[in-house]
Amino acid sequence: MVNRPPYRMAAGIRLADNTAQAHRGPIITATLPTCLHVPLQTALSETARSCVVPGQQVQAGQKIADASGPNTVAIHAPAAGTVLSIGKQALAELAGQPGWCITIEVANPSSPYQATPLAASDKPDHLSLQTLGLVGLGGGGLPCHLRLHGVTPPIKTLIINGVECEPWLSCDDSLMREHADEIVAGIRWLQTQLDTEHTTLAIGQDKPAAQAAFKAVLPAGIQLVSIPPLYPAGEDRQLAYRLTGQEIPASQSLESFGIQSFNVATVHAIGCAILRAETLTSRIVTIAGNVARPGNYRVAFGTPVSHLLQLAGEQPHSTGYLVGNPMTGETLATTDAVIGAGAQALIAMNQTLFPTTEPTRDCIRCGECAEVCPIRLQPMQLWHSLNQQAIDQAQTDGLFDCIECGACSYVCPSRIPLASTFRVTKQEIVQATEAQQAADKARQRHEFRQFRLERDKQEKAERLAAKAAAKHEVATASSDPADAERAAKIKAAMERAAAKRAAAQAAATDKPAEPKS
Amino acid sequence: MSGLLLIALILLGLALLLGARQLKTRPRPQPTPPELPLAEQIDAVLPQTQCTQCGYKGCRPYAEAIAKGEADINQCPPGGDEGIAKLAALLGRDPKPLDTSHGEHKPKRLALIDESVCIGCTLCIQACPVDAILGSAKHMHTVIRSECTGCELCVAPCPVDCISMVDPDAPVKIRRRYPVFPIKIQAGSRPDRA
Incomplete structure (x- = not known):
């Protein structure tokens, strides 16, 4: 099965496998809440344009927002109901930050969610990934059509990422076990679209059931590679290196090396879209931790976290909620936050599962963080540079190459929050650079305005002077003899007056000199 | 004896070779840019x-x-x-x-012209230090958001108070239509129309 041994990763960590809790059963279809708040935002922080108004009735699968540009996709109603409002709601994948959402009052609450094809009334002439609302489900949330069309150079290697090396997560695993045929349909379609030479399906070594499911249906031309579960082996650049031996710098994309990578959940959504014109209105979310019924739930977009916790039977004494990759994910401040395409997992924390972390101590320069860093940075050195406000030094040491995987924070014996510090600092640097650029632009515009006002003033003065000169010329160049006579008279009078003035001045200057001599 | 000499020669050769490589790879000092006034x-x-x-x-x-x-x-x-x-x-x-x-330090806000109230007087255009307001006489004006520095210099000159400073992320709220008061003409006061 494995034709080529994968390249070795620089480093990584072997994490405790917490997937067992949610892993056992089949995918559970979550029931619908009373109100869905469907997010309109994509990963590129652009918002789709709503095409419904409050009070309007919508069908399941009906388009409720149009793509407002190339960076957004159409959004569809996950269930039938009435549009209540369009406003800002806390989004779970953005750690509770608000984003624009369409609120739909569901017609049949507490009935199970059902995937529906695009409503017949909105069938566009040309069905595309954009009109079907397909975005990446691996956590990034990038619209899929951006990764297929207009990509240069041509994609030679297609990677389907089913590694899922993060602790707690088993949403991709459950999907691979149950829907291998739909995933294969998606892969075959991508192969023809991208015209690739090699296609590799990478599955974690800790997922024998998923591998077995694919063995039965995998056609020739798709290679199955088993990846040892070393965190963060599932990160796109790490996986591309393992499979192709090509190192990809942080400043460049996978596409520029002729490699494209898709998460299995995304490929499954593409498969459903091309088989049944199904719109993307739900995703599989691993719900685990302090709950009575952990598992992988198919959740409609816009379902509030509180509804899911109620479904999964949240136990008392939760201390917080984690959304997304537990190694890098942030805790939610509010359970009103809603699930979007980027929320892979929802984990309720409690004291036994997530004991309160010890206070941060000083760095002892043990070098553990450097040993586990998958991109061979020296996190302790970056930390010291940042502590001394030596931002430039940290940047030359590769701060922006950091993939924020969180391996360094995990192993640190002094419990220093390394990865989150790097993430925050990177955001601050980007913000400061943007502010500086804005200031430079404002300076330029202000200087140009000053220049323009000065130039207008000067031009106006010149114009007036030219007008006056022209008037004078007209007066002097007149051919009328009477005018010439009058001019001569005036000139003579002016000369006389000047002579008189000069004589008077001479007399005045001579006079006071007299008494002295 | 000759063996010792050979070892010494090899070490010397190695030292020279590595030294030369070190010199080659050492970053050269960059010329510093001339100091600005x-x-x-x-x-x-x-x-x-x-x-x-x-x-x-x-x-x-x-x-x-x-x-x-x-x-x-x-x-x-x-x-x-x-x-x-x-x-x-x-x-x-x-x-x-x-x-x-x-003045007090406050977060940056952007000017917003209530376009339904604007009368097109151009006073704000003249006040804007970075040419971030677009419009012409007796036509609606608007602020180019990406160019606005939030200086508030356009707020005071507006004769109809239609410019407000808003939080960049806040949703846009239209205040009201420009108030139009009907003027009643008394009979006989306008002899030319009588």
Whole structure:
């Protein structure tokens, strides 16, 4: 099965496998809440344009927002109901930050969610990934059509990422076990679209059931590679290196090396879209931790976290909620936050599962963080540079190459929050650079305005002077003899007056000199 | 004996080889860019809001005044404490709190013209220091959001008070239609129309 041994990763960590809790059963279809708040935002922080108004009735699968540009996709109603409002709601994948959402009052609450094809009334002439609302489900949330069309150079290697090396997560695993045929349909379609030479399906070594499911249906031309579960082996650049031996710098994309990578959940959504014109209105979310019924739930977009916790039977004494990759994910401040395409997992924390972390101590320069860093940075050195406000030094040491995987924070014996510090600092640097650029632009515009006002003033003065000169010329160049006579008279009078003035001045200057001599 | 000599020669050769490589790979000192005049260095640190709250006609004149020693470093409200710290570091002085007689530091806000109220008087266009307002006489004006520095200089000249300063992320709210009051003409007061 494995034709080529994968390249070795620089480093990584072997994490405790917490997937067992949610892993056992089949995918559970979550029931619908009373109100869905469907997010309109994509990963590129652009918002789709709503095409419904409050009070309007919508069908399941009906388009409720149009793509407002190339960076957004159409959004569809996950269930039938009435549009209540369009406003800002806390989004779970953005750690509770608000984003624009369409609120739909569901017609049949507490009935199970059902995937529906695009409503017949909105069938566009040309069905595309954009009109079907397909975005990446691996956590990034990038619209899929951006990764297929207009990509240069041509994609030679297609990677389907089913590694899922993060602790707690088993949403991709459950999907691979149950829907291998739909995933294969998606892969075959991508192969023809991208015209690739090699296609590799990478599955974690800790997922024998998923591998077995694919063995039965995998056609020739798709290679199955088993990846040892070393965190963060599932990160796109790490996986591309393992499979192709090509190192990809942080400043460049996978596409520029002729490699494209898709998460299995995304490929499954593409498969459903091309088989049944199904719109993307739900995703599989691993719900685990302090709950009575952990598992992988198919959740409609816009379902509030509180509804899911109620479904999964949240136990008392939760201390917080984690959304997304537990190694890098942030805790939610509010359970009103809603699930979007980027929320892979929802984990309720409690004291036994997530004991309160010890206070941060000083760095002892043990070098553990450097040993586990998958991109061979020296996190302790970056930390010291940042502590001394030596931002430039940290940047030359590769701060922006950091993939924020969180391996360094995990192993640190002094419990220093390394990865989150790097993430925050990177955001601050980007913000400061943007502010500086804005200031430079404002300076330029202000200087140009000053220049323009000065130039207008000067031009106006010149114009007036030219007008006056022209008037004078007209007066002097007149051919009328009477005018010439009058001019001569005036000139003579002016000369006389000047002579008189000069004589008077001479007399005045001579006079006071007299008494002295 | 010759064996010892050979070892010494090999070590010497290795030392020379490695030394040469070291010299080759050592980063060469970069030529430092010529130093800018002090006023320009100060101007580069100022936020370029051009709000004139410091008492000068813009950021550049204030920078020149600081360079000459005529103005203090704590007169720029948009820069706030962070801006003062930058100026203090540049000039080698101690930072001091903002002089609030010039204004309070507040987060950047953008000007928003209520387009249903605007009468097209062009006064705000003349007041804007960065040409961020678009419009012409008796036509609606609007603010180019990406160019607005939030200086608030356009707010005071507006004769119909249709410019407000808003939070950049806040949803846009239209205030009201421009009020039109019907004027009743008394019979006989306009002989030309009678």
